[in-house]
Amino acid sequence: MNKILFNDEIVDRDLVVDIEDRGYQFGDGIYEVIGVYDGKPLMMKEHLIRLERSAKELQLNLPLPAGEMEEKLEKLAAANELKEGIIYLQVSRGTSPRWHEFPPDDTPPVTIGYTREEERMSDMEDQGANAVLTEDIRWLRCDIKTLNLLPNVLAKQKAVKHDAVEAIMHRGETVTEASASNVFIVKNGALYTHPADNYILNGITRQKIIELCEKLGLDVHEETYTVDALLDADEVFVSATKSDIIPILKVDDHVIGKGKPGEITKSIIGEFRKLYS
Numbered sequence: 546m547n548k549i550l551f552n553d554e555i556v557d558r559d560l561v562v563d564i565e566d567r568g569y570q571f572g573d574g575i576y577e578v579i580g581v582y583d584g585k586p587l588m589m590k591e592h593l594i595r596l597e598r599s600a601k602e603l604q605l606n607l608p609l610p611a612g613e614m615e616e617k618l619e620k621l622a623a624a625n626e627l628k629e630g631i632i633y634l635q636v637s638r639g640t641s642p643r644w645h646e647f648p649p650d651d652t653p654p655v656t657i658g659y660t661r662e663e664e665r666m667s668d669m670e671d672q673g674a675n676a677v678l679t680e681d682i683r684w685l686r687c688d689i690k691t692l693n694l695l696p697n698v699l700a701k702q703k704a705v706k707h708d709a710v711e712a713i714m715h716r717g718e719t720v721t722e723a724s725a726s727n728v729f730i731v732k733n734g735a736l737y738t739h740p741a742d743n744y745i746l747n748g749i750t751r752q753k754i755i756e757l758c759e760k761l762g763l764d765v766h767e768e769t770y771t772v773d774a775l776l777d778a779d780e781v782f783v784s785a786t787k788s789d790i791i792p793i794l795k796v797d798d799h800v801i802g803k804g805k806p807g808e809i810t811k812s813i814i815g816e817f818r819k820l821y822s
């Protein structure tokens with residue numbers, strides 16, 4: 546794991562970030578996490594398309610077209626002999642004297658990619674885990690995958706403190722998503738998940754699940770639902786890259802459904818696993 550992608554080169558991991566990198570000082574940048582299963586990145590194209598969208602929304606120039614980036618990241622994963630884990634990629638608005646406004650147009654973005662080995666979370670996917678509730682205090686452009694993650698960090702810390710795997714966030718009565726994953730509920734055989742608007746990050750895993758549900762003949766409603774509906778759901782699960790799909794058994798002190806992974810959730814997990822095995 547000692548090689549990294551720095552701009553357009555694969556180099557040794559002994560790089561020092563400039564103190565005036567805008568990613569470091571302002572969180573002025575974007576990122577992606579791509580899962581690698583058995584040496585193969587999953588849905589890399591979709592992640593890079595989202596990276597391009599995030600860049601466009603923030604008027605940030607990407608150093609390479611998505612196609613070339615894909616090639617570089619595949620080379621990086623191969624150089625590190627990554628079998629099971631993630632590729633992390635971030636692009637900041639570059640290094641420039643610290644002023645809030647954009648740096649001069651000719652400031653090149655700073656791109657860094659690295660890999661990390663991570664075990665599959667199959668046990669948690671099979672057994673489920675608990676979640677806590679927390680108010681969603683984020684800004685109004687949650688659809689952009691930016692480096693600004695303080696509200697998410699605080700939410701996740703609350704989860705960890707309560708031995709929970711995730712913090713499910715709500716704006717007032719409306720459930721949005723979790724600190725680093727999307728949330729689905731199942732009620733009377735149908736799925737509900739917050740629509741992909743500016744209040745949530747539209748997960749690649751979320752999008753794939755919706756597609757798989759079509760195949761499984763399950764109805765998915767991309768509609769908002771309340772905290773009460775969440776607590777009253779038959780099944781709840783969260784979805785994100787690499788942790789894939791985790792059934793939620795309890796939210797705060799409320800047991801969800803029968804307090805074990807639901808049948809619909811299990812059928813979706815089964816279908817999702819076919820993507821990489």
Ligand SMILES: *Cc1c(COP(=O)(O)O)cnc(C)c1O
Binds near residue numbers: 785786
């Ligand atoms: C990345 C992320 C997700 C999950 O997206 P995937 O593409 O499925 O990994 C969900 N919510 C937030 C806030 C995220 O940053």
